[in-house]
Amino acid sequence: MTADSSKKEEKEMTTPASLASIAAQTKQPGTKSLGIGLEARGVHAWFGKHHALSNVSLDFAAGTVTALIGPSGCGKSTFIRTLNRMHEFIPSAAMAGEVLLDGKDIYEPGTDVTKIRLKIGMVFQKPNPFPSMTIGENVLSGLKLAELKNSKTDELMEECLVRAGLWNEVKDRLNAHGGSLSGGQQQRLCIARALAVNPQVLLMDEPCSALDPGSTLRIEETIKELSRTMTIIIVTHNMQQAARVSDFTAFFLSDGGPGEMIETAPTSQIFSQPRDKRTENYVTGRFG
Amino acid sequence: MTQSIAIPKPSRPWRPSPRERVINISLVLGSFLASYLIVLSTEMKGKLAYFFVFFAALAILNFALGLITKDWMSGKDQFFSVLMLLGMTLVILPTANILYTVFDRGRAGLHSGLLTNDMALSTPSDPITNGGLTHAIVGTFLLVLVALIASVPIGILTALYLTEIKGRFTRPIRFLVQAMSGVPSIVAGLFILSAVVYTVTQSYSGLVGSLSLTILMIPTIARTAEEVLNLIPNDLREAGVALGATQWRTVAMVVIPAARSGLITALILGVARIVGETAPILLLTGGGDKINLNPTQGAMGSLPFYIWKSFLLGTEESITRGWAGLFVLLVLVLFLFMLARFLGSRRAK
Numbered sequence: 001m002t003a004d005s006s007k008k009e010e011k012e013m014t015t016p017a018s019l020a021s022i023a024a025q026t027k028q029p030g031t032k033s034l035g036i037g038l039e040a041r042g043v044h045a046w047f048g049k050h051h052a053l054s055n056v057s058l059d060f061a062a063g064t065v066t067a068l069i070g071p072s073g074c075g076k077s078t079f080i081r082t083l084n085r086m087h088e089f090i091p092s093a094a095m096a097g098e099v100l101l102d103g104k105d106i107y108e109p110g111t112d113v114t115k116i117r118l119k120i121g122m123v124f125q126k127p128n129p130f131p132s133m134t135i136g137e138n139v140l141s142g143l144k145l146a147e148l149k150n151s152k153t154d155e156l157m158e159e160c161l162v163r164a165g166l167w168n169e170v171k172d173r174l175n176a177h178g179g180s181l182s183g184g185q186q187q188r189l190c191i192a193r194a195l196a197v198n199p200q201v202l203l204m205d206e207p208c209s210a211l212d213p214g215s216t217l218r219i220e221e222t223i224k225e226l227s228r229t230m231t232i233i234i235v236t237h238n239m240q241q242a243a244r245v246s247d248f249t250a251f252f253l254s255d256g257g258p259g260e261m262i263e264t265a266p267t268s269q270i271f272s273q274p275r276d277k278r279t280e281n282y283v284t285g286r287f288g
Numbered sequence: 289m290t291q292s293i294a295i296p297k298p299s300r301p302w303r304p305s306p307r308e309r310v311i312n313i314s315l316v317l318g319s320f321l322a323s324y325l326i327v328l329s330t331e332m333k334g335k336l337a338y339f340f341v342f343f344a345a346l347a348i349l350n351f352a353l354g355l356i357t358k359d360w361m362s363g364k365d366q367f368f369s370v371l372m373l374l375g376m377t378l379v380i381l382p383t384a385n386i387l388y389t390v391f392d393r394g395r396a397g398l399h400s401g402l403l404t405n406d407m408a409l410s411t412p413s414d415p416i417t418n419g420g421l422t423h424a425i426v427g428t429f430l431l432v433l434v435a436l437i438a439s440v441p442i443g444i445l446t447a448l449y450l451t452e453i454k455g456r457f458t459r460p461i462r463f464l465v466q467a468m469s470g471v472p473s474i475v476a477g478l479f480i481l482s483a484v485v486y487t488v489t490q491s492y493s494g495l496v497g498s499l500s501l502t503i504l505m506i507p508t509i510a511r512t513a514e515e516v517l518n519l520i521p522n523d524l525r526e527a528g529v530a531l532g533a534t535q536w537r538t539v540a541m542v543v544i545p546a547a548r549s550g551l552i553t554a555l556i557l558g559v560a561r562i563v564g565e566t567a568p569i570l571l572l573t574g575g576g577d578k579i580n581l582n583p584t585q586g587a588m589g590s591l592p593f594y595i596w597k598s599f600l601l602g603t604e605e606s607i608t609r610g611w612a613g614l615f616v617l618l619v620l621v622l623f624l625f626m627l628a629r630f631l632g633s634r635r636a637k
Contacts, residue, residue, distance in 0.1 A: 086530055091454065118532030128523035132545030145533030145541055190527070197532055 036102055037062040037231055038083065038120070038201050043097035044258070045078045045087060052078050054258035055097075058250055060201070065223060065232045067242035067267065070252030070282070075259025076235045077125075079252070080203050083233065084120035085113050101200070118146055121199030125206040127186035129178030129193070136174035138189055142197035156196060164192035165222045184215020191222060202226065204234040208241065220245050239283060243271050251279045315353065319345040343374045390614050397612025406589075408578030412598050412606035421613055423579045424594035427494065428620075430583050431573070431590055432559055434498035435505050440555055442502075443509030447554075450510075451517040452525075452539050462514075469507035476503040477568025485572065492574030494583035497590075500568035509558040516550030517543065553632035560624045564617055566592035591617045 038060040045053035053075035060066050068076045081087040082095055085106060098105045106116045129138045139157045143150055150156055157174070161167040166188040170181070178189055187207060194202060204223070208216040216238075223232055223245045236242050242249050249271070250264035263276045274280045304312065323341035327333070332341070347370040354363035397416055405420030446465060450458055480500040489496060520543050528538030544551070569575070574587030575597060591613055598610035 084530065086526060089526060089529065114532045114534055117530055122530040124523060124527065124530075126523055128521070128527045130524060130527070130542050130546065132542070132548065141528075141541070142531040142533075145528055145531050145537050147537070193527075193531065 038233075039098075039100040040079070040083065041098040041100065043079065043082055043099065044095060045075065045082055046092075046094040047090065048092040051258040053082075054260050056252075056261045057097075058261065058264060060231050060233055062200075062231050063227065063229075064247045065227045065234065065245055066248045066250060067246035068233065068235045068250050068252060069237070069239060069242050070259070070262075071254075072237070073259070074252040074254040076252050077205050078259070079261075080122075080205055080233060080235050083201075084117050084122055084203055086117075086122065088113075114146065118142075118197050119199055120201040120203060121194035121197065123187070123190050123194055123202065123204045123207045125209055127183055127190050127210065129181070129186050129189050131177070131179050133178060134175045135170050135178055135181070135189060138178045139192045139196050142193060146197060148197065160192040160195040163195055163222070163225060164188045165218050165225070166192055182215070184211045184218065187211060187215065187219060188222065191219070191226075195226070199230060201231040201233065204232065206235050206237060209237060216241070239271075243267060251276070251282060253278055253282070311353065315346065315349045318349055319343075343370065343377075346370050347374075387618070390611065390618050393608075393611035394613075394615025394618075397608040397610075398615070402612060402616075406578050407594075412601045412609055413603040414605060416605055416608055416612075421589075421591070421594055421609075421616065423577060423589040424591045424613065425616070426579050426581070427573070427576075427589040427593075428563060428591045428617075430494055430581070430588065431498050431501060431569070432563055434495060434583050435501035435562060436555070436559065438498065438502040439505040439509055439558065443506045443554070443558065444513050444551065446506070446510040447513035447517055448539060450514045452535065452543065465507045465510045465514075468503075469511060471503070471507075472567075473500075473504055473565050474567040474571075476500045477571040479503070480568065481571050491585075492572060492587055493585055494573055494580070494588035497569050497573035497588065498583065500572055501562040501565060504565060504568075505558045505562050508561045509554050512554035512557050513547075513551055516547050516554060519550070520546050549631050553628045556624050556628035556631070560621055560628070563621060563624070564592055566596060569593050570596060591620075 040056055040058045043053065043056045044051070056075075056079055058066070068080065070076055078087065081089075082097075083099055087093050087095055095107070099107060101116065101119060105111075106113075106120075129135075130141055133141055136157055139160050140153055142148070143153070143156075158167060158171075161170060166185060169185060170176075170189075173180075178186060181189060187210075191202075191207070208219055211219070220241065223234065226232060227247075234242075234245065246267045248264060249267040251262045251270065251274075252259050253262045254260070263270065263274060263279045265275070270279060271283055274283060280286075319342050322345040323338050326341050326345075327337050347367050350366035350370050351363045354366035399417045399420075401417065402420040403425065404422060405418075406423035407419045407421070408423070410419030446461065449455065450462055450465075477500045480496050480503070484496050484499060485492070524542050524546060525538055528542040529535065533541070569590050569592050573590060573593065575593035576587030576589050578589075580586050580588050595610050595613040595617065598606045598613060601607075
């Protein structure tokens with residue numbers, strides 16, 4: 001069977017699936033939007049002349065957790081950064097395609113990018129609490145940075161820390177500096193900080209890669225807890241983690257050229273019966 | 289049953305053994321002896337001859353030691369260690385000498401009224417205990433303060449442009465700032481003289497002096513601040529922007545607070561750069577002898593001017609006054625550098 005015919009077959013297989021995230025694979029810019037959640041349509045990304053990501057279309061239904069897996073350099077992080085317009089923070093960056101938030105393209109000219117990032121929060125690979133602020137100030141920093149008004153800041157601070165699973169550990173030292181926490185605690189502080197501005201979508205770029213297993217477990221619990229109220233997209237190198245926390249998984253791969261999304265499906269299906277040989281090889285640990 | 293473990297005595301096997309220490313000391317003594325004998329038996333004369341012959345002998349003896357006890361590589365290693373010691377001594381000696389001379393000679397000019405009197409009613413050739421240098425300290429303070437007010441915003445904003453905006457003009461501006469930090473101070477003075485004094489104010493004042501100091505101070509502040517801001521990890525900027533902040537909010541609330549102690553250091557280094565600047569002060573401030581609190585009008589004294597004037601007069605008393613002025617100025621600069629180091633080494637709270 002040639003590669004072309006196998007691709008065709010894949011497409012046929014996807015059509016009956018009612019799940020938006022699977023149907024998304026064939027969607028191109030301009031096609032009808034679902035109107036809710038986050039949808040990427042034919043997203044390409046470049047750094048200078050280097051084509052880093054090619055034609056990725058993915059839908060993220062509201063309230064789901066989607067894991068992006070794949071070997072290093074396959075464009076997962078680049079993709080996730082196009083979803084809240086952090087991609088353009090890199091001077092040589094360029095992109096094509098559409099990213100629809102509730103049916104509206106976030107790259108439409110005239111869009112207020114700060115409002116987009118308020119709705120689509122992000123947690124980074126390395127914990128990065130603000131060093132000049134206390135733990136409490138860190139949690140509420142989003143309100144100040146985005147000039148939002150909130151009269152019940154104490155309640156909000158507690159709520160965010162509870163949701164991030166950090167409250168019990170820091171409730172007695174909210175005035176200590178963020179740097180005094182351990183790495184895992186700092187990362188949960190960053191999650192609490194992202195929650196304080198009440199985002200619709202939370203992007204997590206390898207949030208546990210710098211953490212020990214115990215902290216990783218706490219953050220995974222946090223993710224499950226959060227997924228009741230928001231859409232979560234998580235990049236991870238840890239396949240067990242993807243299997244544990246996500247509803248859907250998308251596999252990215254680069255064969256020397258730009259990174260592509262090879263396959264997306266409900267997580268159990270990706271790990272038990274992937275449709276693509278390359279996905280199977282990756283999830284079974286035969287390469288990557 | 290617990291077995292008691294004999295804890296070994298802490299030792300430092302990498303330190304030189306007593307025998308090696310004796311050899312090292314005898315090498316130093318041998319070098320002393322060699323330099324004495326060589327200077328005695330050849331045409332060379334003076335302290336410099338002793339100094340260099342001593343180091344040459346020490347280098348050769350250490351080289352030989354390394355070669356004999358170990359190998360060729362070790363010999364070279366020893367040789368270059370001595371060369372580095374020589375380099376360090378060449379830097380330290382003159383600095384220490386300057387400091388010692390100033391403190392030694394300046395001591396004679398210190399008296400109880402030095403910091404409370406000015407020279408309005410005394411001439412530099414009066415007895416030392418008459419008058420003082422309040423006017424010079426107040427003047428220097430005002431000159432620096434006005435220069436600070438003018439150059440801190442400009443310097444920090446320049447640094448922010450170079451590190452945060454990274455616009456099209458980053459390269460030329462960085463080049464310009466670097467070139468500006470090499471501008472001789474007399475050029476800054478002459479520029480203000482021709483551009484401001486001759487055309488606008490038509491008179492000397494503290495303000496125009498401060499303007500010339502500003503020109504000298506901006507590049508120091510901008511360069512130091514740029515280095516400090518470059519040390520702030522990009523993660524923090526991304527974290528701020530990802531929380532829905534504009535770039536300005538991120539810079540003002542995240543980047544600058546994180547760099548605060550470094551920025552204070554930049555400011556103090558800028559002050560230390562100009563506090564002893566003399567050439568533009570001579571051209572522009574007029575150098576009065578009484579306290580003048582108004583920078584916009586009238587002659588304004590300052591420590592460098594006071595020192596220059598005292599030495600120029602040439603009487604014994606005035607020269608002693610000059611050394612005392614130098615003493616105070618040096619203490620001021622040392623204090624500023626120490627403050628900068630203290631604030632710079634302290635972690636952001």
